[in-house]
Amino acid sequence: MLVLPLIALVLHGALAGLFYAFSMSVMPALDAVEPARAEEVMRSINRKILNPWLFLVFLGAPIAALAAGLFAGGPAAIWFFAAAGVSAVGSFLVTMVINVPMNNAVDAGTMPWKEYSPRWTLWNTVRAAASLIGLALVGVGLINL
Template sequence: MLTLALVTLVLHGLLAGLFYAFSMSVVPGLNAVEPAQAEAAMRGVNRKILNPWLFVVFLGSPVAALVAGLLADGAAATWFLAAAGVSFAGSFLVTAALNVPMNNALEAGTISWQDYSRRWTAWNTVRAAASVVSLALTGAGLAAL
């Protein structure tokens, strides 16, 4: 159980860091160049980020927390299950419902960089915050073991 809890903590930390880096540096950096360059760069990022490492972290975070919650007892179970719920709602659902459709619109050329950047970063920051909360909840679950 301890190993699973630690893996869950690391997965949430990686996901929080990924989302944080995009909101705090990647997109602001792209905003500093011409919109056509920013769009091209972000399209490249969106293509390359779809890889097995992302899927392990992105899908693994809520699943690991859920499994840890189902296997743990008492307060630890509650913390892990809460982490799974926040991760699923704040990261997975936001990604599927908002960020991915915006990525698809950018790829198709149906959204301007200005509109994309502002909206995408706002929702990405929600994902970052949810991932940080999930990380903290996971830490609480680990401490309660």
């Protein structure tokens, strides 16, 4: 059954691309403008990004990898389970414990941009790396089907 692993692959790729784009282009662009403008734009991004497409990718990647592992069996299952675990910890947990509280602080005006941006970008890069690792793990799982 290739459908679930392929869905997991695509979702991990989309998530990795989202996080990568933020760390490599969006945050440097915001750092190049006045902090008040950067905070204003980030508040807008934080509101607009909460949509069904984000939730599909963000929640779907680890769930699809887990489901692929449950249906795959054999050596491939281990790779899919590993991808689900890396995604759950490196993307979901980091987001909920670190990035979301920081977004809430910048939204509330309680964290200045100069403090927010480097820390947020660091942890976003961790999310990108975890998503890329998850993507690779799903790929190895596909090879082992």
